[in-house]
Amino acid sequence: MPLSADFPFRLGKPRSLLSQTLTGTALGALLQVIPASAQPTATQASPDNAAAVAGTPPRTKAPQNARTLPPSPKTNSSADGRVSNSDPVTYLADHESYDKTGLFILEGNVRLWQDEQTLRADTVTYDRAAGIIRASHHVALTQPDGSTAYADHVELAHGMKDAVSSSMYVRMPSEAKLSSSGMRRVNGRVTDFANPVYTACPVCAAHPDQRPFWDIKAHGMTQDKDNQNIEFDRAWLHVLGVPVFYFPYLPVTDPSSERHSGLLNFNAKPHDHYLGTVFSLPYYWVIDGHQDATFTPQVSTKSGPQLSTIYRNRLNNGYLYFEGGVADDTLHGRPFYNAFGEISDGGKEHGAQAYINSRGEFNLSPHWRVGFHANRATSANYMRDYSLSGYGNDTLNSNAYLEGFGVGSYLRLDAQVYQGLNQGLINNKDLPYSLPRFTYDFQGEPDQLGGRLSVHTTDFVVLRERGANDQRGELALQWDRPWTNKWGQQWLLTARVDSMLYHATHMQEQPLYENAGSRVRGQVQPTVAVKINWPFLRSFAKGHGTQIFEPIVQFIAAPNTGNALHRQLPNEDSFAYEFNDTTLFALNRYMGTDRLDGGLRANIGLHQNWSWNGRSIDMLIGESFMQHPTRGGPAYLAYSGVQHTFSDPVGRIQMTPSRYFDLTARGRFNPYTKSFDYGEGLVSAGVPFLRVSAGYIYEPITPYYYYYTPHYERLNSEVLRNPYLSKTSEISGSVTGRWKHVHFTYYTRRSLSRKEFVANGGVIGYSNDCFTLNVYVSRQNTRIGGRRPRATVGFSVSLRSLGTFGN
Numbered sequence: 001m002p003l004s005a006d007f008p009f010r011l012g013k014p015r016s017l018l019s020q021t022l023t024g025t026a027l028g029a030l031l032q033v034i035p036a037s038a039q040p041t042a043t044q045a046s047p048d049n050a051a052a053v054a055g056t057p058p059r060t061k062a063p064q065n066a067r068t069l070p071p072s073p074k075t076n077s078s079a080d081g082r083v084s085n086s087d088p089v090t091y092l093a094d095h096e097s098y099d100k101t102g103l104f105i106l107e108g109n110v111r112l113w114q115d116e117q118t119l120r121a122d123t124v125t126y127d128r129a130a131g132i133i134r135a136s137h138h139v140a141l142t143q144p145d146g147s148t149a150y151a152d153h154v155e156l157a158h159g160m161k162d163a164v165s166s167s168m169y170v171r172m173p174s175e176a177k178l179s180s181s182g183m184r185r186v187n188g189r190v191t192d193f194a195n196p197v198y199t200a201c202p203v204c205a206a207h208p209d210q211r212p213f214w215d216i217k218a219h220g221m222t223q224d225k226d227n228q229n230i231e232f233d234r235a236w237l238h239v240l241g242v243p244v245f246y247f248p249y250l251p252v253t254d255p256s257s258e259r260h261s262g263l264l265n266f267n268a269k270p271h272d273h274y275l276g277t278v279f280s281l282p283y284y285w286v287i288d289g290h291q292d293a294t295f296t297p298q299v300s301t302k303s304g305p306q307l308s309t310i311y312r313n314r315l316n317n318g319y320l321y322f323e324g325g326v327a328d329d330t331l332h333g334r335p336f337y338n339a340f341g342e343i344s345d346g347g348k349e350h351g352a353q354a355y356i357n358s359r360g361e362f363n364l365s366p367h368w369r370v371g372f373h374a375n376r377a378t379s380a381n382y383m384r385d386y387s388l389s390g391y392g393n394d395t396l397n398s399n400a401y402l403e404g405f406g407v408g409s410y411l412r413l414d415a416q417v418y419q420g421l422n423q424g425l426i427n428n429k430d431l432p433y434s435l436p437r438f439t440y441d442f443q444g445e446p447d448q449l450g451g452r453l454s455v456h457t458t459d460f461v462v463l464r465e466r467g468a469n470d471q472r473g474e475l476a477l478q479w480d481r482p483w484t485n486k487w488g489q490q491w492l493l494t495a496r497v498d499s500m501l502y503h504a505t506h507m508q509e510q511p512l513y514e515n516a517g518s519r520v521r522g523q524v525q526p527t528v529a530v531k532i533n534w535p536f537l538r539s540f541a542k543g544h545g546t547q548i549f550e551p552i553v554q555f556i557a558a559p560n561t562g563n564a565l566h567r568q569l570p571n572e573d574s575f576a577y578e579f580n581d582t583t584l585f586a587l588n589r590y591m592g593t594d595r596l597d598g599g600l601r602a603n604i605g606l607h608q609n610w611s612w613n614g615r616s617i618d619m620l621i622g623e624s625f626m627q628h629p630t631r632g633g634p635a636y637l638a639y640s641g642v643q644h645t646f647s648d649p650v651g652r653i654q655m656t657p658s659r660y661f662d663l664t665a666r667g668r669f670n671p672y673t674k675s676f677d678y679g680e681g682l683v684s685a686g687v688p689f690l691r692v693s694a695g696y697i698y699e700p701i702t703p704y705y706y707y708y709t710p711h712y713e714r715l716n717s718e719v720l721r722n723p724y725l726s727k728t729s730e731i732s733g734s735v736t737g738r739w740k741h742v743h744f745t746y747y748t749r750r751s752l753s754r755k756e757f758v759a760n761g762g763v764i765g766y767s768n769d770c771f772t773l774n775v776y777v778s779r780q781n782t783r784i785g786g787r788r789p790r791a792t793v794g795f796s797v798s799l800r801s802l803g804t805f806g807n
Helices: 017-023 024-032 049-052 378-385 703-707
Strands: 090-091 095-098 104-112 118-129 132-142 150-155 163-170 177-185 190-194 197-199 214-224 228-237 243-251 267-272 276-280 281-288 291-300 305-317 319-327 351-365 366-378 397-404 409-420 432-442 452-464 467-486 490-505 519-533 536-540 547-557 599-614 615-626 648-659 662-668 675-687 690-700 728-741 742-751 755-765 770-782 790-799 805-806
Touching: 104 132, 118 150, 267 790, 319 378, 351 378, 366 378, 366 409
Parallel strands: none
Antiparallel strands: 090 104, 095 104, 104 118, 118 132, 132 150, 150 163, 163 177, 177 190, 177 197, 190 214, 197 214, 214 228, 228 243, 267 276, 276 291, 281 291, 291 305, 305 319, 319 351, 351 366, 366 397, 397 409, 409 432, 432 452, 452 467, 467 490, 490 519, 519 547, 536 547, 547 599, 599 615, 615 648, 648 662, 662 675, 675 690, 690 728, 728 742, 742 755, 755 770, 770 790, 790 805
16 A cells, blocks of 8 residues: 555554653653643633644635545545544645546645645645545645645545655644654554654744754654654754754653643752752643643652642632642751740641642622632741742731622621741731621712712621630721812812721730720721812923922811720731821821821822823822821821821832833931931833842831730830831842843842841843743842741753753
């Protein structure tokens, strides 16, 4: 038979990808990767899109005027009975005829269709008796995956399922290209190539004969559409024409694959401070069209192994995500101490360890949904040792919630639990449980007076194993009436009532440390405010620019309820008070509502903006005035900025005078001490190939430690002497550049108050259309939960369509 039976490649069903990897060489297994286009994804590209990506025209169905080739009298099945040629082959051609031997000959712009395959050629000869189609001269065969094969002569059988050819060139999806000295396809699914040369580098239009940046030359290659993989036999990887690596066996994923089970790119870290040399090789499993899983075994030289798993399920009414792991943590590091000099109690630090990080959300109806977040770990040290996601945070948060959405309304009912990671600072017994918490917000339509009514409530029950327990019921009503008068003044009248009712027990314990043990208390605070914006507008630069000059004045009247410091009221959400340009005109500058701003106040500000030809400068300065500052709570907070009748001035400026420069800065100046109590800024300048950025932040306190209180003392100035009152003064900077194919980045961060660097690092790399190499160096100088400073060096190499490996 014309289809050569002794084609020099193995026949039959190929082995599975996993068995091939296990029987292949170790080096080949390390480089089996899922290409970037085949990473886990919830959607799949359509075949038409795949054809477009491959640079070939999308497949078209046979036109209505196409005629059908006469069926062959031979069997309908291929050699193994799997493929049927019962689907008709249709054709169009300029000329058709029969020769004296009975062969059907098509000539001139010949086109054949069967299923989703299309063939073009100058001449096609159909041997009906043998069931063979021979295509000659300028043959192009388009496949369902979007790839197109070009050859001078191709023979096809069993419809167009089986084929054999010599000197073939194939364009695949993701810019992958292949040339070979011979090809054989069986059942339309398995294709063998002789002496293939494979690359994913684009062809240079100016120099089409130039060698690609990288290519793979092999003795043979098999493309398996069922298993969606490509296997190279005795392959060399060439870079710039120089052989670099030899692979006796190299399996990779077919470029046309969107989601494919198999080994992902490996990760190797030569040196880790805790684990030593680390190696991991993930395996990706496509369960079905809407769910998948990734298993990542990890081995290291200093500790026991770890196995982590990620499971994803995209449902019609929601999603489910699960991440977890188990390990044998054999590290026995020395204990560490927190900023207060206390030893950390990390719980069970060694042996069998586990963690879970999962979430899910499900729509019950168009207006209701439920969800959850579950985050737990057996110990903080386990998360530190294995660098698990979430380490460095103070707590792991878990919750379950019910949400409802309406027209202008939102409802949420949830429960919150916490696990402390920094055990030296936050003990699990001190952490609260919110069982439950209820939040509701509503904003109505404009009423007959032109105003809108808003309703808000956040009610909760807070329980602690060691500390105060309290319950709060809240109701806040706010009515806003905006209008603009004939002078262009924009007015806003606000009337608000905040009301809270509390029941608390164990108030003498943390974090309240009040005198009474149990109390039922409440507070009601009405507030009336009037705000006036008077913008003035003019044009300049011959109409290409505009300037806005906008004075802003606000008057607020409320009882002097202060911050309830001496009224035995619990405080769960108002530890921080923020006074800057963003809260200058806020009715309440506390971060919650357990403490409220009160008294007679006035806020003034001046806003200016210049905009021209895509450039802009925006500026705001302002100040606040209080009738009785010492009766309010913020005056008792260190560096709050409102300790006097005239507050500290606040300001902000944002400048983008050109595309080569931008600046954002804000701060708060204390005229009594003639110093800044708060300031931050970020500046960036440069040209497209070189950019320099710098930032600075200053604050005389460290708000993080405000939440800490020893179990046996009250919150007083002696406790807060350190580190709460330590200054935060840090500067950061970075340089980023790109010149042709080379790119680099350097970044640094230094604490001026501690006179030490926080972190330094950089990346330098080379990249083009089909290859990327990055080498990075970083050093962390801070201690997080006992993690000591360390330097890290790593690299990553990415070959288009083959994937990325490194760390």
